Amino acid sequence: MTASAIIFTAATPVSAAEGEQSFQHEGYTYVYKTSDDHGRKVISGHRLPGNAPFHLVVKDGRVTGTSGNTNVAFRTAEARGAAGGMAATGR
Template sequence: MSYVIVSAAAAALLATVASAEPAAPSKSFERDGMTYVYTVSTKGERTMINGRRYPDGKRFSLTVNNGRVSGVSGGMPVSFRVADASSEEIASR
């Protein structure tokens, strides 16, 4: 998955983080022909986003902390600023 798709997906995920509660039920959204199903949990100041994208079923695991997103998506490491993900989402509209 390219950086733009990952950051756009992360921006959509981050939009739901503010309303998340620990052990929240699964949520989902669609982007670029993929469906992302995920859960959001918090531990201290960190927010963890874990799930799978379909139809390929690949896992993703992202941690949001101190204005940065880092983790793994589809077996590829990702790391970027939250502000960059938000900028990509706005630019793609």
């Protein structure tokens, strides 16, 4: 498996700019873009309502980063199937 361990299958974007994707989870809409950075998948965007930013880095089956003002860290396997519109693959 490559370092780009999470693949989001997004629902139709809601208030998303060109190139952004979105998904819904627990009453929130997450609008984001992905990029690759030296073998790492970078996912950054914001959560609606409230426009809280998030920045996640996926590598070697782990996700680390921030959501709002909170540090987050979890294995990609823990994200599998979250939000119904989001599918994750990983180690």
